[in-house]
Amino acid sequence: MTVLTIFQRPDTINPLRELTTFEDIVALLAGAGIQLERWRTGHITPDTSEEVLLTVFHDDIERLKQQEGYTSADVINLVPTHTERQSLREKFLKEHTHSEDEVRFFVRGSGTFFVPIDNQVIRITCEAGDLLRVPANAPHWFDFGEYPDFTAIRIFTNPQGWVGHFTGRETFH
Numbered sequence: 001m002t003v004l005t006i007f008q009r010p011d012t013i014n015p016l017r018e019l020t021t022f023e024d025i026v027a028l029l030a031g032a033g034i035q036l037e038r039w040r041t042g043h044i045t046p047d048t049s050e051e052v053l054l055t056v057f058h059d060d061i062e063r064l065k066q067q068e069g070y071t072s073a074d075v076i077n078l079v080p081t082h083t084e085r086q087s088l089r090e091k092f093l094k095e096h097t098h099s100e101d102e103v104r105f106f107v108r109g110s111g112t113f114f115v116p117i118d119n120q121v122i123r124i125t126c127e128a129g130d131l132l133r134v135p136a137n138a139p140h141w142f143d144f145g146e147y148p149d150f151t152a153i154r155i156f157t158n159p160q161g162w163v164g165h166f167t168g169r170e171t172f173h
Contacts, residue, residue: 002020002025002125002126003019004020004028004125005122006121006122006123007121022038032122034122034124036130036132037130038129044108046108046151048151050077054075057153064103070156070157073155075151077150078148079148080147092141094141094164094167095116095168097164098137099165100136103156104152104153104155105155106126106128107128107152109128110127111148112126112144113140114143116139139167139169
């Protein structure tokens with residue numbers, strides 16, 4: 001289930017508010033310039049190839065490319081036994097920005113984004129079917145847990161793919 005929780009810094013344990021209704025989450029995020037939509041996923045397994053996934057979701061990806069000027073897409077697939085899971089988690093847990101939108105479509109599993117806004121932090125846990133767009137230059141970080149089990153399509157403007165600019169600010173998860 002998609003869940004949005006708001007925390008007041010420095011208290012990162014006791015939430016101010018939690019939303020579980022998709023429409024309420026979409027509305028709150030829109031007020032912060034963050035877009036969330038739902039796509040159909042069908043039956044996807046961890047061993048579904050990148051080529052197959054990009055073919056299955058080709059029309060939706062192309063629609064976004066046409067609307068927003070994105071140029072490329074790739075797939076990130078992390079499973080609990082992935083040899084680089086710890087180093088990747090440490091990297092994504094650091095607050096960073098991008099010079100382009102961060103666009104993630106969760107095909108399988110789930111992951112959690114954190115977006116600080118003023119002295120609050122929005123925590124949004126996305127599940128299979130969720131497409132999240134964090135706007136360019138918005139600080140954020142991402143947590144997939146100690147034992148990740150998700151597949152996501154990443155959509156970029158920059159053909160180099162994921163390029164993060166780390167802020168050096170403290171995060172939580």
